[in-house]
Amino acid sequence: MNILYIIAMQAEAQPFIEHYGVEEVKDFFIPLPCKLYRTTITGKDGKESILNVVLNGQQHGSDLVGCEAASVATLSAIERLHPDIVVNSGTCGAFLENGASIAQVYIGNACMFHDRRVPGDDQWGTQALGNYPVWTGAQELAKELGLPMGKITTGSSLDMQPCDLQIIKENHGELKDMEGAAVAFVCSLLNTPILFVKSVTDLCDSGAETFEEFSRNLALASHALKEANVRVIDYLCNL
Ligand code: ADE
Numbered sequence: 001m002n003i004l005y006i007i008a009m010q011a012e013a014q015p016f017i018e019h020y021g022v023e024e025v026k027d028f029f030i031p032l033p034c035k036l037y038r039t040t041i042t043g044k045d046g047k048e049s050i051l052n053v054v055l056n057g058q059q060h061g062s063d064l065v066g067c068e069a070a071s072v073a074t075l076s077a078i079e080r081l082h083p084d085i086v087v088n089s090g091t092c093g094a095f096l097e098n099g100a101s102i103a104q105v106y107i108g109n110a111c112m113f114h115d116r117r118v119p120g121d122d123q124w125g126t127q128a129l130g131n132y133p134v135w136t137g138a139q140e141l142a143k144e145l146g147l148p149m150g151k152i153t154t155g156s157s158l159d160m161q162p163c164d165l166q167i168i169k170e171n172h173g174e175l176k177d178m179e180g181a182a183v184a185f186v187c188s189l190l191n192t193p194i195l196f197v198k199s200v201t202d203l204c205d206s207g208a209e210t211f212e213e214f215s216r217n218l219a220l221a222s223h224a225l226k227e228a229n230v231r232v233i234d235y236l237c238n239l
Helices: 010-020 067-082 120-127 139-147 162-170 180-189 209-238
Strands: 002-007 037-044 048-055 084-096 106-115 149-154 175-177 195-205
Touching: 002 067, 002 209, 010 048, 010 084, 010 209, 048 067, 048 209, 067 084, 067 180, 084 106, 084 139, 084 180, 084 209, 106 120, 106 180, 106 209, 120 162, 139 149, 139 195, 139 209, 149 180, 162 209, 175 195, 175 209, 180 195, 195 209
Parallel strands: 002 048, 002 084, 084 195, 106 149, 149 175
Antiparallel strands: 037 048, 084 175, 106 195
């Protein structure tokens, strides 16, 4: 099994990178800022799997987040690393009214964009929302690992405008992020299965200021993400 993780922020990936002791493959993506970490993992039957962890890298002195950077990293990484599966892992916002809590880890069961408002006929509307397929084994994995599932909606902003919330609610979105649907878009073009593993840093309906809540919970949520991803990798490597 050749596994490719796409993770936006170094802080989200660091506990995971340290757990596996994955080595950085320096300058692999030059001239792109993306970073590759790579190691091999031996499964229960002695079969070797490859674990690739790709980060978007930095620009303007901060980690690149959002759809553009995620699309560039995913496209380049799939073309060069030929994974069997892409795992988009990271943090997200969620909703108290759905019973979410900080550092809860979810497996995505669907994904779409919530901030692409294109008027016109059904085709333009369908393209705008995306609704890309997720890996058919996601439900079985979530059941086996005892993790809840949720629908991911992706937008280009950390905050949430009323028009975003309207689309999220109309489409029963549960996990709000900035990369998921963009990664899934590229996977849909390149016929590569996608799995989402997302940990909650903030509750969009808590009334708290989102960036403050996100920053306060980032380390805790990233630790929970690592714990879940170790189990996800163990599952995938022994399929
Ligand atoms: N990542 C973590 N929290 C988020 C939020 N509320 N919206 C978008 N992306 C996020």
